[in-house]
Amino acid sequence: MRGVESLYQKLFSIPRTEIMVAVSFLSALFLSLLDEILLYFWALVFVVSIVAVKAINLKFDLKRISFLAFLITVISLPAVLVNGSVTASAFLLFLVYYFCSEKKSLSIPLASVPYFVLSPNISTLLALLISSIFVAVYLRMLDVKVGVVRIKNFVENFVLFWLTSNSKYMEKFLEGSAEEFEGRVRCLTVNNVRIVQTDFHPGPFRNVGGARLVERLSAGNAVYLHSPTFHARNPVSSGEVEKIVSSVKCSGKNLIPQKPFRIESSNFEVYCFPFSEQRVIFVSGKKHIDDFIISSESFVVDCHNAFEENYDPDSRDVEEIKSLVREAEKRASQPVEVKSAFVRIDAETESLCGYVAAILLDYSGERYAIAVFDANNVDLKFRKHVENLFGEIGYKAIVVSTDNHAKTGVRAKLAYKPAGGDSKDWEIAERLVEKCRNAELKETVFSYSEERVRIKVMGEKLLRDSEVAVEKKAKGLIATFLAFAATNYLLSTMLRFIA
Numbered sequence: 001m002r003g004v005e006s007l008y009q010k011l012f013s014i015p016r017t018e019i020m021v022a023v024s025f026l027s028a029l030f031l032s033l034l035d036e037i038l039l040y041f042w043a044l045v046f047v048v049s050i051v052a053v054k055a056i057n058l059k060f061d062l063k064r065i066s067f068l069a070f071l072i073t074v075i076s077l078p079a080v081l082v083n084g085s086v087t088a089s090a091f092l093l094f095l096v097y098y099f100c101s102e103k104k105s106l107s108i109p110l111a112s113v114p115y116f117v118l119s120p121n122i123s124t125l126l127a128l129l130i131s132s133i134f135v136a137v138y139l140r141m142l143d144v145k146v147g148v149v150r151i152k153n154f155v156e157n158f159v160l161f162w163l164t165s166n167s168k169y170m171e172k173f174l175e176g177s178a179e180e181f182e183g184r185v186r187c188l189t190v191n192n193v194r195i196v197q198t199d200f201h202p203g204p205f206r207n208v209g210g211a212r213l214v215e216r217l218s219a220g221n222a223v224y225l226h227s228p229t230f231h232a233r234n235p236v237s238s239g240e241v242e243k244i245v246s247s248v249k250c251s252g253k254n255l256i257p258q259k260p261f262r263i264e265s266s267n268f269e270v271y272c273f274p275f276s277e278q279r280v281i282f283v284s285g286k287k288h289i290d291d292f293i294i295s296s297e298s299f300v301v302d303c304h305n306a307f308e309e310n311y312d313p314d315s316r317d318v319e320e321i322k323s324l325v326r327e328a329e330k331r332a333s334q335p336v337e338v339k340s341a342f343v344r345i346d347a348e349t350e351s352l353c354g355y356v357a358a359i360l361l362d363y364s365g366e367r368y369a370i371a372v373f374d375a376n377n378v379d380l381k382f383r384k385h386v387e388n389l390f391g392e393i394g395y396k397a398i399v400v401s402t403d404n405h406a407k408t409g410v411r412a413k414l415a416y417k418p419a420g421g422d423s424k425d426w427e428i429a430e431r432l433v434e435k436c437r438n439a440e441l442k443e444t445v446f447s448y449s450e451e452r453v454r455i456k457v458m459g460e461k462l463l464r465d466s467e468v469a470v471e472k473k474a475k476g477l478i479a480t481f482l483a484f485a486a487t488n489y490l491l492s493t494m495l496r497f498i499a
Contacts, residue, residue: 017063024066028073035080037118038073044114045069045093052110057102059163068096084493087115087127091488094135095481099159108132127492134488141480146473147465148177154469161208167238170208174236179459181233182452186299187250188280189447190359193342194222194250197299200457201233201291202226205408210235210457214374214404215354216245221342223357223372225301226403228283230291232460240455252449253277258333259363265320271368271398272328273361276335278448281328282370282398283321289313290377291403294322298329299448303400307377307418336363338446341439345432349424351375351417353404356432360395362441369395369436374402375419382420382429389433 015023028042046069052058053065060068072089079088090112097107112128142152157173160166183199202213202224213235214224235241256276263270267287273280280299283289285306292302292313313321344357352375359370369390383399390397401419408416419425 015063017061017066020063021066024070027070031073031077034077037086038077038080041076041086041114041118042069042073044117045072048110048113052097052101052107055103056097056106056110058097058107059100059102059160064163068093079489079493082493085115085124085127085495086118087124087131087495088489088492090115090128090131090492091134091485094131095138098135098139099156100163102160108135123495127495130491130495131488134484138481138484142477146469148461149465149469150176151469151473151477154466165207167206167208171237174204174209174234174458174462175456177459177462177465178236178456179461180454181457181459182454183233185244185247185451185453187248187252187449188278188299189250189252189445190340190342190361191442191444192221193340193359194220194248195225195359196222196248196250197225197227197301198244199227199229199233200235200244200455201229201231202403203231203234203405203408204458205405207406209237210241211405211408212238212241213244214402215406216241217248218355218374218402221344223344223355223359224374224402224404225372225400226304228292228294228296228300228302230293232458232463234458234463236456236458240457243455244453247451247453249449249451250447252447255446255448256335257338257363257444257446259336260366260368261328261331261333263324263327263331265324267317268321268324270324270328272331272333273368274331274333275446275448279329281325282400283324284398287380292318292321294318294325296325296329298325300325301400302403303398304376304403305378305383305399305401306380308380338363338444339441340444341436341441343432343435343439345428345435347374347428349422349428351407351419351421351425352428353402353406356428358390358432358436360436360439360441361444367395369397371397371399371432372402373399373419373425374404375425376403376405376408376416377401377418379418379420382418382425385420385426386429386433389429390436393433393437395436 028039032039049065072093075089076086093111094108097111098104101107116124144151154173157169161169186197188195196217202210205211218224258274260273269284271282282301282303284303288308288311289306290311339362341360344355346355354374357372361368371386378399378401386399387397
């Protein structure tokens with residue numbers, strides 16, 4: 001979903017409400033020195049937009065209304081200066097009202113009000129009619145499919161989601177082309193601590209669908225570990241996430257722990273924690289790591305702990321990982337006594353979504369710390385720092401991220417920050433290690449359970465076609481929009497002289 005996520009980097013941000021209102025009004029006041037009609041027009045757009053919030057469920061607050069009134073007034077300025085008509089900006093206002101409201105059928109008539117109140121004559125009526133025709137043609141051009149993705153449906157729902165942060169809009173779009181997938185839901189208990197993993201992916205972004213997965217499965221005395229999976233397995237809605245949550249069972253068969261071991265290759269390393277009837281295998285990247293897919297009956301963890309921008313594992317990387325996992329599954333090990341402790345700190349920063357935690361394991365003097373950062377990947381320098389901190393208190397740290405996408409797309413200029421991307425993360429890591437220093441290790445009982453659940457996921461077709469729709473079609477649609485807007489602008493300006 002990187003193409004969809006990248007839209008957030010292209011969307012502008014505007015100042016806070018009181019500043020935007022003041023700037024918008026003062027700008028209109030200044031423009032009125034050129035022609036007083038511009039101030040009246042600004043006021044009409046401002047007032048009608050406030051009415052539109054109730055009348056057509058326009059998803060604008062006062063800040064966005066102020067910006068819209070300013071923008072439409074500025075766009076109308078050149079036409080007014082050549083003694084044309086403010087209706088030159090109607091095409092843009094019509095589309096804004098259409099895409100940013102729920103009652104589509106009433107959007108264009110309401111958006112026509114400022115223009116007609118300002119100049120109630122035949123030329124204005126004709127100009128608005130022309131603008132309406134241009135909008136209808138443009139919307140018809142948008143109403144095409146790229147594979148399973150209908151462009152117009154995608155844009156309508158994405159814009160409403162962006163404006164409101166209400167996941168129902170994007171989830172409605174995703175459900176329209178969803179596929180069913182049956183995946184495993186695993187639970188490894190370490191005394192009263194639950195380690196939960198699924199075959200599903202915690203995305204796509206923010207609060208949409210599976211992006212709530214980590215939060216729901218990490219509640220209470222639990223942590224979430226990322227499995228070998230990818231965005232095609234994103235649950236499409238919060239309802240599907242709840243099906244996964246309800247399928248988690250943590251009262252399985254007791255396991256006999258065996259001595260852990262480490263193996264490595266050129267680009268990856270694996271820590272294996274064997275048990276009598278299961279193996280937990282942590283896969284770390286030495287330079288980089290991201291979503292990969294392998295098949296295994298073991299509890300394989302994609303540590304997602306070496307962030308590199310624009311990196312995607314290729315077939316050689318995946319084969320290298322498969323080889324390590326196969327070797328870890330075959331190597332023999334001996335039973336050993338284990339003591340454990342659990343430390344968790346609720347924490348949220350620009351990169352951390354909800355918590356950091358450490359599962360401390362003492363295998364007869366050989367100590368490990370599974371350090372979990374609830375974030376989308378881990379900065380490699382930060383990971384090395386965390387490993388060093390734990391090393392100072394006698395633990396070999398295996399740093400993992402949850403690959404939580406709850407922060408993805410929150411900021412306009414950056415898709416997300418990995419753990420360590422915020423200076424506060426470093427302070428929180430030190431707090432976590434300090435709490436671990438004094439943690440009391442207790443005799444440990446392990447158990448494991450596994451369930452299967454079938455839910456609706458995005459699927460490869462929707463994932464692929466969404467990328468194509470955003471990355472390949474966006475430029476053409478924007479160019480078409482600009483051509484329509486310019487043509488409509490010229491026709492509306494000239495119409496006043498012709499009529």
